[in-house]
Amino acid sequence: MRIKKHPILDFKQKDKVSFRFNGKIIYGVKGDTIASALHENGIKKLSESIHLKRPRGFYCAIGNCASCNMVVDGKPNVRTCITPLKEGMVVENQVGKGKV
């Protein structure tokens, strides 16, 4: 749900950026973070909690709380709320602590 009309801010149409989420190709736009692009695609669950496997989304959106950690290009614990989205990225839900 991109904001189209806003009384103060001007959200110009931006170029599409394609990336993979859990194997499926989806799109964000230039300037997105991984988390904002996923949210736009209706994906709120980013990871599972380590012990109880509860669904986790982002909480702070400023790179602090680690609630948005995901596996990006094979690397776990990436703070997706402050990581810019790049063409061709491979993004996966993180389960557990992740392996390095």
Next chain:
Amino acid sequence: MQEKEVIIVGAGPAGLMAAYKILEAGANVTLIDRNRNLGGQLIKQTHKFFGSEKQYASKRGIDIMNILIDKIKAYEDRLEILNETSVVGMYKDKVIACLKGDTFFKLKGKSIIVATGASEKSIPFENNDLPGVYAAGAVQTLMNEYGVKPGDKVVMVGSGNIGLIVSYQLLQAGVKVKALVEAAPKISGYLVHASKIQRLGVDIKTSTSIKKAIGKDSVEKVEIWDLDPTWQGIEGSEQILDVDTVCISVGLAPLTELMQQLGAEVRYIKELGGNVPVIDARYQTTVKGVYACGDVVGIEEASSAMVEGKITGLNVLEDLGYNVLDSRQALKAYHEELKFLRDGPHASKVRSGYLKRGMLT
């Protein structure tokens, strides 16, 4: 390891203003921020600021950000910007460890200013970890920085200024705000903001709190209930709200992790938001040459953070031996500005916090 003159950690209002003062006097600044953009949380603040003209009152946060960035960019030859860089360690010999992408490196500064700001708190309720439960500022980031709506229907928890302002900004983005619940018996932010959202149809419920979020993989509904005068939930008063997003606006906590890791003395002062570094009137921490300013030393407004940034900048210049014209008078004037900003009934908490700290500037 590269040696730098002044390293500033955090490019929000405090860090940017400190950088400006230091650059203006002829010194070199390395400005580090974990985000892509400079400006800290000013980037999402589309509302006009209160306070005094000296701190750009009546201008929008996002415009103030651009003013500050233009100010420092005028000194590009002496300014190094390390964005998307997280400071992951800080040591007493003024060495800091940084991580930019996969690259790890160390820097040493003659002086260091820590202006890391704060992060949003949460409160306990059933399923408060469910996706769709977001900090109010996070929703502000999502909407105002990235242009994405957090959901269709929101319940806001907390009636401080952030809760009130973000409710208004949700409405501006075309999101429904079903209700704003406040546990206290009265609204805690400015009434001018509260009246504005009330006029637009937001139901402000005082002595009310969230009992639980309901949903499988994300929020589908929320249960709220009334609180009695001892802040306990009243059985039987539960109400179901049809919302997909919960915004939590229950205050901020200073980001003092680096201070604690450094070994600078930290004290718990509730009125300032929790653990805060011990500082003297010059904003120097207990580690010589390491300064701290802005929300990390006590939760206030961006306007006071900017003034503290100026004060810290001038004091750092003094340490480094720079002769700044009329520095003494300027410092005195800035301390007066802080006193003015901390005046009035809404700042009583900050005042008592500074009393506890033993410094009421």
